[in-house]
Amino acid sequence: MARAQTLPEEPVRAARRAPVLAFVRRYPVAGLAALILGLIVLAALLAPVLWTVDPKALAPTQRMRMPSAAHWFGTDQFGRDVWSRVVYGAQVSLIVALAVATISVIAGTLIAVVSTYIRWLDGLVMRIMDGLMAIPGILLAIALVSLSGASRLTVIMAITIPEIPRVVRLVRSVVLSVREEPYVEAAISVGTPLPQLLWRHVLPNCVPPLIVQATYIAASAMLTEAILSFLGAGTPPEFPSWGNMMAEGRTFFPIAPRIVLIPGVALALTILAVNVLGDALRDRLDPKLAKRTGGLR
């Protein structure tokens, strides 16, 4: 009886699981990337219990120690435990990546949708977007951070703002093409209210390319955060991020390359995982884009 009940469930569960399984089977590298990314996220979340000490604790007598049982990755120039700092550093990189991707996608989508449906606004908004896009993103970000003071929020905003125009352009192109589709024209002609039109017909079409775009934004946000830290305009260095660990440690590169290389590899690995995942998602969700750009943006 029990057996009879459980049996038919098997195929159902398999079927429900199938998209993920099929995805992993089709893109084994992406599966690996997802696994790595999952582990990094988990490490960031569980940082306090992963045999870490206070990542900010200075120990003047313990400067630049080699890796040992007490300090798995050794200590840095102020005697702080590198293992703890790398683990906690994951939090900053991931928060920055997630926040930048989310905010830029939401803000960009809103701006694009609103401006494509309010005609008089369109020209103005697009000129502003062109202007923002013409300013090299990294310079805009450095200027914003160093001029308005280093905090995590300013760094996130500074990386987000240059990303917005790209999202706007992407969404705008989707919206404009969707508007020409017969079923949307039909919906317009029967007088579907605008919000409903956008929600039902326009936004769903934007989601796949946006998910793909978001992964690339996330990857480049982590990189930009590291570059900003390197140039002295990153997140406040009191709390470790991979970027500011590298920036602070670079002076010691010739004697203790691990101080730079450990966070560097962690960063590269995470970005790599996100990029690989993004590629696979794009192949799956947006084959046209894949063809057009050959991968990276």
Place this chain on the structure above:
Amino acid sequence: MDLTRRDMMAGAAAAGAAAGLPGGALAQAKPSVLRVVPHANLQILDPIFTTIYISRNHGYMVYDTLFALDDQLQPRPQMVDTWEVSPDRLRYTFRLRDGLAWHDGSPVTAEDCTASLVRWSRRDPMGQRLFAIVDKLEAQDAKTFVMTLKQPYGIVLETLGKISSNVPFMMPKRIAETPADQQIQDTTGSGPFMFKRDEWQPGNKAVWVKNPNYKPRAEPVSSAAGGKIPKVDRVEWYTMDPNTAMNALIAGEVDYWEQVTPDLVPIVKQAQGVKVENLDPIGNMGWGRFNHLVAPSNNPLIRHAAMKAVNQEDYLRTAIGDPELYRVCKSIFPTGTPLYNEAGVDMVTQNQADARALLKQAGYNGEEFAILQPTDHPVLNPFTLVTAEALRKVGFNVKLVAMDWSTLGQRRTSREPVSNGGWNMFHTWWIGGDVINPLTGVGFAAAGEKGWPGWHTDPRTEELRAEFAAAATPEEAKKVAAAFQARTYEIGSYINLGQFFVPVGYRENVRGMIPSPVQFFWNMAVA
């Protein structure tokens, strides 16, 4: 836009000829060149307008001074040949040496010197103090000028021979007549080197050439005093970040690195053909400066709690590391200078129990204590981290406000409360020469809201400074200085973070470095 583009083209062509590191290999009659990485980027050419040290170092290249301090920090004549003080100590007559000339060939006159002193006195706090009692300053003839005082003043020559910013450099009258709040444009001086304006690329390179007509004094060189003999044809400064500078020095692409970042000392020491040496006998003094206007640091008990919470050696160990390059120094005057003393030093000896008790007594209730953190500064950033940790341990609610060093220079001028962008503490340092007596240190003055950031007001401090200025004998001066130190600690002016030295790094073929708190380039040669 046309004009712009043409300008850019012209500039590009010029840059093409001059860009990059020395093209020494190309020159036919090879001039001797000293290639230097200075401690900062030279941006401002007017050492009276700004107190920035790098502009002062440029000043010493192109300008000369009336008096100069020797290696015992005693004033010696430099441009002055002879001088006389009247028996009532009110009239000083100075006569210039023969053969002094500006870079353009015209002779140096007494009028040039009086004009230069006036401009300098508008900017420099010590100059302001001296000129407050100057009755008359006038040229008597082409080479003689007279300074008449309203009352006797103990340190006239020390003031005229001031070694660090702002140094009373002598300039031609036409330049010295520029208002003190405006930068001068013309770099004509009478010093041992001449500035090559056409080769100046701010942020990258600055060049001086030997002044062939410079008449050095006959005495041997001794810190800023003695014969300043330019021994190389060109001095070239290249601005680079510490890591790049280290690599360039090790690879022999530059000859001299003015300030080896403390952390890099061990690496540079190990390199082939390179030496690291401390040339500065007095070094630098670290300061953790309190804001006396804003809560909670406006409460003296809270300041004393912070002073008791920290251990000086922790700062030095963390920021400097190498014990040869730091000295625990509880005096406000650097070890090895005449006024060093131990009055009131128990105030700056760590005792965490006392610190907690003081906090309690002050009624401290976990109010935010904001410390400005200059994240790009190799010494001040660790200083800040050490303070933050020590204060947290005794119960302070520390908030670190991260920024770059130049932003800090601006933020610390804010007198707003902490909730409104204000601050309670920042860290800085003075070169030892700046704090050798109660008058030289700008931060020593209790000038209140008009003074240096931190703004402490204390009539007693000012009385002691006046007593020091008027002291007739060195013994009396020492006594006043000790009382001044005790008072400085008593009011909790700042936390003394100790004495540290920043060594120079050089290729083995460089000769003739001058031990001094300030970097000079005369007497130096490349073998």
Place this chain on the structure above:
Amino acid sequence: MLLLVLRRVLATVPVMAVVALVVFLMIRLTPGDPAAVLAGDNATLDQIQRIRANLGLDEPLWHQFAAWVGQLARGDLGTSIFTQLPVTTLIGQRVEPTLMLALTTMVFSILVAVPLGVLAAWKAGTWIDRLIMVVAVVAFSFPVFVLGYLLVYQFGISLRWLPTQGYRSPFADPWGFVRHMTLPALALSSIYIALITRITRASVLEVLGEDYIRTARAKGQTEAKVLFRHALGNAAVPIVTIVGIGVALLIGGAVVTETVFNIPGLGRLVVDAILRRDYPIIQGLILVFSLVYILINLLIDIAYTALDPRIRY
């Protein structure tokens, strides 16, 4: 065609106006005071305030903006607050190294990446293809400065083959130029090699599926000819596009690369200026960078029409 160019050039005017406004407001509405930096560490508040007034920083914002726009209209980018040198002179001093770095990087990237991309497309699905793609993603994921330091350590310090820093002009010292430019260009090109390899591979793959390639192959043309004449020729448009996008990335990368290798270029000039609050330099340089970006994209649009007769405006 001429009309098209003219129209596009005119269209850049409002964009530049937006850039100017954004840059001006961003700088003036954020805290930071050049007067404090100018006066130096020992300066008292009194002195700082007098300098502020002298620089005209106390005047109302709209007044400062109007003055700046007036200057721009006369082709004058202003004068550095610190060095008192005209911004155009400072740019003139620094433009060559940045231009050379960008050109070397671009040329090097294209020379390496296009053949790699074609190879990957030709061997699509094999281990060669995968290897090239993996290397491309890894290169794209590694921060430029980490790569830069690795190169310096290996080739500058350990092996002593190449200088660690600095710049030589190719007009004065060609061999010195090559030696000084190798490491920076290598570090900076990692991103572009990754980018261009991938786009080349994708474009060539797409074209390889087309009928006329099959026809060409059927006619017995050599594989090399098929790949490089037909496939690559038709894949030129997307490759040019990515080069255009690359220019924006290149400017960011140059800032970092110039710092690592101590190249006296525009990137370091602008970063230094930002840290010091030298407003005229920041404003002027961001404006110039934006103009360059817009002009290059304009050139690329024009190149499209030349490369692909199907595109018409």
